[in-house]
Amino acid sequence: MEKIDPWGVSQIKNYQAMREQFGIDQFNFNLEGNRFSERSLLVGHRDFQLIKRAMERKEKFYAMTGLMPSGEMHLGNKAVMEMMIYFQRKGAELHIAVADLESYVTRDVDLESAKNIAIENFLLNYIAMGLKPCNFYFQSESFRIQKFANVLSKEVNMSEMKAIYGFEDSKKMLEINSPLIQASDILSPQIYGEPAPTIVPVGADQDPHIRLTRDISKRFSSLRIQDSKGTRISIGGKADAELAFSAAEKIMKKHGLAQITKNSKYRTLESPGRPSDQDAFNLDLVREEREFNPLATVPPSSAILRLETGIKGGKMSKSVPDSTISLNETPQEAGKKIMKALTGGRESVEEQKKLGGNPYNCPVFELYMYHLSESAADLKKVENECLSGTRLCGGCKKEASELMGEMLTSLKEKRESSRHLVKEFMDFGSK
Ligand code: SF4
Structure with missing residues (x-):
C-alpha cells in the first residue's frame, strides 16, 4: 500500500500500485512538444481526456496550480510550472494561488514575508520560464476564495479529512481547513466564471487534493x-x-x-x-x-507528474535543502551539491566500464531527464553511454553541474530583466 502525504518527504515506490489503489488512470496521451509526456514522466491522470479534447477543439479550459511561499522555488516545483506554461500556450486560462495562509500556519511565515517570497522566488522564476500574465493571487487577500471554502466545508466532515490526509487531533484548524481552501482555488474559476474542464498538473504526492476536490464537486451537483x-x-x-x-x-x-x-x-x-x-x-x-444550480462544476482533471528524486535520495523537497537545488542558487552552490549526489554507478570504475551504470536508479540521470537534456537525442546519448559503461559518474556529474550552471545563470538573467512585468501580474489578479 502506498501512503501519499502531500506534506511529507517520502518517495512513491510503485506508481502502478498507486494507480490501482487510488483509481488513477495511466497517462497514455501524447502531448506534442511536452518533454514530460515525451519522457514518460507523466504517470497518471484523472479525466485528462477532457483537457485533450478542449485543446484540440480550442474550447475553453482552465489550468490551476498553487505555490507555498515558505522557501525558495526548487527544481521539484519547476516541472509543474512548465506544465502550466505548456497549457497556457495551448489556450488555457491560468489561475495561480499563493497559499500564504497555509505557509503562515504550517511554516510560521508571516503574510508580508510570504508575499515577498512568492514574488522574488516564484513569480519572477515563472516569468523567466515564459509565463504570461494570468490570475496570480494571494489566498489571504481573496475574500471570494475564503468564502467559497466555507461553502464547501458544509459537505466535508472530519472523518473524511482523517481518512484522506491522516490528520491527527493535534492538527490546527487552519491546517485542517487548508485542503478546503485549495478545493476552493481549484473550483473557483468555474464558480466565478463558466463551467469548463480544469487541469491541475500535480506531483503524485498531491493527488489527495484532487480526489477531495472531485468528490466535493460531485456532491454539489444536482x-x-x-x-x-x-x-x-x-x-x-x-x-x-x-x-x-x-x-x-x-x-x-x-x-x-x-x-x-x-x-x-x-x-x-x-x-x-x-x-x-x-x-x-x-x-x-x-x-x-448551471442554469439552476450556481454550484455545478466539472470535476477537475489532473495530469500527475512522477516525483523527482532529491539528489541525496527521497523526494526533492525544500525540507531537505542538501538534496534540493533552488532556482535562486548560484551555479557554484548547485554544482557542489551535484558533485555529492547519489548515483546509479558501480562500486569501482573498472566494474562500471565492464557492466555499465544504472541510470534508472540515479538522481543525476533524473536531472538530465527533467531539466538538462533539451532534446530526446541528448538524453538517449547519456542513457546509452551510462548503460554501456563509456560514461563514468564523475564526468557525468561534472557535465550535469555545468549544464545546471548554465540553466541557473540564464534564469537569473531573465529574472532580472523581467522584474518590470511583476506589476502586470498583480494588476491582472485584481481585475
Ligand atoms: S554515469 Fe551518470 S547517469 Fe550513469 S549512473 Fe553515473 S551519474 Fe548516473
Whole structure:
C-alpha cells in the first residue's frame, strides 16, 4: 500500500500500485512538444481526456496550480510550472494561488514575508520560464476564495479529512481547513466564471487534493450520472425536481437518447441507450445544470507528474535543502551539491566500464531527464553511454553541474530583466 502525504518527504515506490489503489488512470496521451509526456514522466491522470479534447477543439479550459511561499522555488516545483506554461500556450486560462495562509500556519511565515517570497522566488522564476500574465493571487487577500471554502466545508466532515490526509487531533484548524481552501482555488474559476474542464498538473504526492476536490464537486451537483448499463441520472441535493428533470431530459434528447423513463419517487431519469460521446454529454449536463444550480462544476482533471528524486535520495523537497537545488542558487552552490549526489554507478570504475551504470536508479540521470537534456537525442546519448559503461559518474556529474550552471545563470538573467512585468501580474489578479 502506498501512503501519499502531500506534506511529507517520502518517495512513491510503485506508481502502478498507486494507480490501482487510488483509481488513477495511466497517462497514455501524447502531448506534442511536452518533454514530460515525451519522457514518460507523466504517470497518471484523472479525466485528462477532457483537457485533450478542449485543446484540440480550442474550447475553453482552465489550468490551476498553487505555490507555498515558505522557501525558495526548487527544481521539484519547476516541472509543474512548465506544465502550466505548456497549457497556457495551448489556450488555457491560468489561475495561480499563493497559499500564504497555509505557509503562515504550517511554516510560521508571516503574510508580508510570504508575499515577498512568492514574488522574488516564484513569480519572477515563472516569468523567466515564459509565463504570461494570468490570475496570480494571494489566498489571504481573496475574500471570494475564503468564502467559497466555507461553502464547501458544509459537505466535508472530519472523518473524511482523517481518512484522506491522516490528520491527527493535534492538527490546527487552519491546517485542517487548508485542503478546503485549495478545493476552493481549484473550483473557483468555474464558480466565478463558466463551467469548463480544469487541469491541475500535480506531483503524485498531491493527488489527495484532487480526489477531495472531485468528490466535493460531485456532491454539489444536482444531476448525477449513476452506474448503469444504459444512462441513469439521479436528481440529487435540494434541486427543484421539475427544473432538474427538464434539464436532464433536454440533454438526453440532445444526445440522441430515446425511451426516457422518469421516476418521480426515486428522482431518476433512465434510458437504455448511451450517448455516443460520453464526455460531451457530461459537459453539456453540467452546463445545463448551471442554469439552476450556481454550484455545478466539472470535476477537475489532473495530469500527475512522477516525483523527482532529491539528489541525496527521497523526494526533492525544500525540507531537505542538501538534496534540493533552488532556482535562486548560484551555479557554484548547485554544482557542489551535484558533485555529492547519489548515483546509479558501480562500486569501482573498472566494474562500471565492464557492466555499465544504472541510470534508472540515479538522481543525476533524473536531472538530465527533467531539466538538462533539451532534446530526446541528448538524453538517449547519456542513457546509452551510462548503460554501456563509456560514461563514468564523475564526468557525468561534472557535465550535469555545468549544464545546471548554465540553466541557473540564464534564469537569473531573465529574472532580472523581467522584474518590470511583476506589476502586470498583480494588476491582472485584481481585475
Ligand atoms: S554515469 Fe551518470 S547517469 Fe550513469 S549512473 Fe553515473 S551519474 Fe548516473
